[in-house]
Amino acid sequence: MLGARAGIGSGRGVPLFLDFFYKLRERGLKVSAHNWLSLLDALGRGLHESSLDGFYAVARCILVNDEGDYDGFDLAFAETFRGVVTSLEHMADQLDEWLRDPKQLMHIDPALRELIEAAGGIEELRRQLLERLAEQKGRHEGGNRWVGTGGTSAFGQGGVNPAGVRMGGKGGGRSALAVADARRFRELRKDLVLDTRQMGTALRRLRRLKRKGVIEELDIDGTVDETARNCGDLEIVMRPPRKNDVRMILLLDVGGSMDPHAELVSRMFSAASQHGGFKELESYYFHNCVYSKVYEDAAFTKPVPIDQIVRKTDSNWYLVMVGDAWMHPGELLMTSSSFWSLEPAPSGLRCLAKLADHFPRAAWINPEPKRLWEAPTISEIGRLFEMFPLSLDGIGDMVEHMRAPPRPVRRARIGQVLREGE
Amino acid sequence: MRRFSSSERYIVSEELGKAVDVAVAIGRPLLIKGEPGTGKTLLAVDLAKQLGMPLVRWQVKSTTKAVEGLYQYDTVKRLHDSRFGDGDVGDIGKYIELGPLGRSFAEDHQSVVLIDEVDKADLEFPNDLLHELDAMSFTIPETGEVIEAKRRPIVVITSNNEKELPDAFLRRCVFHWIAFPERDLMAQIVAVHHPDVEEQLLAGAIEAFYRLRRIDGLRKPPSTSELIDWIAALRHADMDPAKLLGAGLPFLGVLLKKEQDVTLAERGGQRSGRH
Numbered sequence: 001m002l003g004a005r006a007g008i009g010s011g012r013g014v015p016l017f018l019d020f021f022y023k024l025r026e027r028g029l030k031v032s033a034h035n036w037l038s039l040l041d042a043l044g045r046g047l048h049e050s051s052l053d054g055f056y057a058v059a060r061c062i063l064v065n066d067e068g069d070y071d072g073f074d075l076a077f078a079e080t081f082r083g084v085v086t087s088l089e090h091m092a093d094q095l096d097e098w099l100r101d102p103k104q105l106m107h108i109d110p111a112l113r114e115l116i117e118a119a120g121g122i123e124e125l126r127r128q129l130l131e132r133l134a135e136q137k138g139r140h141e142g143g144n145r146w147v148g149t150g151g152t153s154a155f156g157q158g159g160v161n162p163a164g165v166r167m168g169g170k171g172g173g174r175s176a177l178a179v180a181d182a183r184r185f186r187e188l189r190k191d192l193v194l195d196t197r198q199m200g201t202a203l204r205r206l207r208r209l210k211r212k213g214v215i216e217e218l219d220i221d222g223t224v225d226e227t228a229r230n231c232g233d234l235e236i237v238m239r240p241p242r243k244n245d246v247r248m249i250l251l252l253d254v255g256g257s258m259d260p261h262a263e264l265v266s267r268m269f270s271a272a273s274q275h276g277g278f279k280e281l282e283s284y285y286f287h288n289c290v291y292s293k294v295y296e297d298a299a300f301t302k303p304v305p306i307d308q309i310v311r312k313t314d315s316n317w318y319l320v321m322v323g324d325a326w327m328h329p330g331e332l333l334m335t336s337s338s339f340w341s342l343e344p345a346p347s348g349l350r351c352l353a354k355l356a357d358h359f360p361r362a363a364w365i366n367p368e369p370k371r372l373w374e375a376p377t378i379s380e381i382g383r384l385f386e387m388f389p390l391s392l393d394g395i396g397d398m399v400e401h402m403r404a405p406p407r408p409v410r411r412a413r414i415g416q417v418l419r420e421g422e
Numbered sequence: 423m424r425r426f427s428s429s430e431r432y433i434v435s436e437e438l439g440k441a442v443d444v445a446v447a448i449g450r451p452l453l454i455k456g457e458p459g460t461g462k463t464l465l466a467v468d469l470a471k472q473l474g475m476p477l478v479r480w481q482v483k484s485t486t487k488a489v490e491g492l493y494q495y496d497t498v499k500r501l502h503d504s505r506f507g508d509g510d511v512g513d514i515g516k517y518i519e520l521g522p523l524g525r526s527f528a529e530d531h532q533s534v535v536l537i538d539e540v541d542k543a544d545l546e547f548p549n550d551l552l553h554e555l556d557a558m559s560f561t562i563p564e565t566g567e568v569i570e571a572k573r574r575p576i577v578v579i580t581s582n583n584e585k586e587l588p589d590a591f592l593r594r595c596v597f598h599w600i601a602f603p604e605r606d607l608m609a610q611i612v613a614v615h616h617p618d619v620e621e622q623l624l625a626g627a628i629e630a631f632y633r634l635r636r637i638d639g640l641r642k643p644p645s646t647s648e649l650i651d652w653i654a655a656l657r658h659a660d661m662d663p664a665k666l667l668g669a670g671l672p673f674l675g676v677l678l679k680k681e682q683d684v685t686l687a688e689r690g691g692q693r694s695g696r697h
Contacts, residue, residue, distance in 0.1 A: 042447065
């Protein structure tokens with residue numbers, strides 16, 4: 001079964017192929033067992049036409065599914081198959097035999113299917129595959145234990161020997177290695193920690209569906225009811241479709257201590273605007289702490305008084321603050337309109353309390369690690385706004401929090417700050 | 423082994439041709455991404471022509487739901503018929519209409535299905551199609567009917583990258599990203615559309631086109647399809663190729679669609695950095 005080996009001369013090509021697999025993973029390509037099996041399938045059908053060029057093209061279109069990974073693929077490919085020419089010479093005949101006779105591999109297909117079922121489905125196979133990979137890491141011999149799905153042979157097939165095979169002069173005479181070396185896709189890399197889509201999906205859970213807008217959907221239950229009431233004469237009832245009714249205000253801290261987090265914050269912002277699916281989304285900027293004004297732009301040229309925001313919106317809006325809440329305590333507590341102005345104005349803390357009071361569905365996202373949240377200004381603000389880390393889990397927790405009614409302790413603290421200011 | 427390659431209507435790179443072959447051979451959907459105007463949609467059209475199969479096109483919009491590609495149940499018509507029409511309203515099947523994907527499953531012959539601009543739809547759209555694309559079958563709950571593909575259609579999916587696609591979906595696709603064509607390939611592509619274009623005009627136009635694309639800060643750099651239209655305009659006006667050399671290109675509006683871009687280009691693209 002799984003331990004069984006197949007094909008002739010499987011052993012030698014395998015390490016090379018495994019090597020490629022590891023190199024891909026080192027480059028951050030999430031190659032799944034699913035894709036690996038597809039690659040076997042394709043190689044088994046001889047789609048690579050026994051050339052390294054062909055192998056490059058086939059492997060890339062199956063193993064890579066984002067152009068951002070093309071560069072990583074090229075690097076891994078070049079690393080794996082460079083220098084192979086000499087070290088592979090002694091097995092040239094063996095490999096050649098394989099490459100010339102893809103029929104040897106055709107038996108893989110039904111066998112593979114049986115195996116997948118026998119192994120308890122694709123997930124189980126994947127688990128075993130990963131285990132075996134871990135086991136064989138660093139040990140470049142005895143490759144025939146490699147998930148003996150008959151895939152053994154395919155791996156050999158993949159480890160094409162450039163010495164034994166025509167390199168294929170197509171595509172302007174560039175060999176696959178030269179193509180890989182050219183690193184044509186360097187500019188497409190992303191290396192993202194958190195992707196916008198995942199954040200967006202997390203934010204989407206914040207939806208509140210309401211029927212609003214143009215009446216265009218048939219209400220079947222209503223129609224049946226009304227028709228019955230109408231003694232069987234048809235009475236069609238239409239209704240508007242359900243749409244997300246959530247409106248959100250984002251207040252983003254920019255500049256200074258927030259600079260290291262700028263990239264993450266902008267990703268969070270694009271997640272909210274592209275994928276959030278909110279009915280309305282307004283965003284404003286502030287620096288360090290919110291005073292009586294926030295700004296429409298990150299360059300702080302278009303001020304908007306927070307009173308105006310409060311007037312314009314009702315308590316159904318959601319408020320999400322994004323900032324490190326990291327500042328001099330004086331900035332939070334002083335009573336002037338900004339750090340440099342002597343004009344009396346409500347303190348930052350009071351402005352924050354005002355917002356927290358107006359928006360019962362509010363939360364604060366803090367990109368700093370949680371261990372720093374003991375800092376005085378962070379913990380003080382944390383008493384007004386429930387704080388969440390800027391991570392997928394953090395956003396998920398925040399969504400849960402905003403769906404629940406506000407806690408009395410927090411409301412009491414907000415009231416206290418507001419009264420103190422008077 | 424059948425090989426997909428350039429035709430007199432459509433030019434493919436070696437790697438794209440291979441990706442098509444792989445997708446067709448292993449029966450996976452082919453996902454094509456790339457800048458607008460790089461010929462993603464045309465690929466499916468040409469593939470269908472080369473294979474001699476009908477093309478079933480499913481244009482995705484922001485309101486498109488996955489189920490619409492499979493079938494639609496016209497409740498209103500049924501209700502209407504029950505009141506005013508004649509015929510048997512007990513037969514729900516009469517009110518079920520198959521969508522593009524559903525039709526391609528039901529047909530006796532194999533077809534090429536194009537799911538165009540999949541990224542336009544809702545975030546969950548691709549996930550909702552996972553099972554149908556894997557199993558190539560679906561059930562209509564209203565009738566209990568199971569529609570199973572008689573011949574697995576060849577599925578081509580295009581995306582302009584407006585939204586990221588879910589991992590589970592990507593895993594199931596053969597992927598190719600169409601890089602923006604380099605000059606040589608571009609000349610070939612243009613030649614397909616303007617077979618009898620004067621060489622000097624072609625060279626001048628392509629030169630000017632790439633010069634324009636190099637300008638930093640363009641909001642929407644001109645794409646292949648715009649170049650083809652532009653050359654058509656130039657030929658129509660019998661333009662002297664010499665006029666394409668300096669700044670102040672004729673018919674700039676064909677190439678650039680944003681006012682800011684036009685202004686930027688008319689300033690001669692002083693800010694153009696890389697050469």
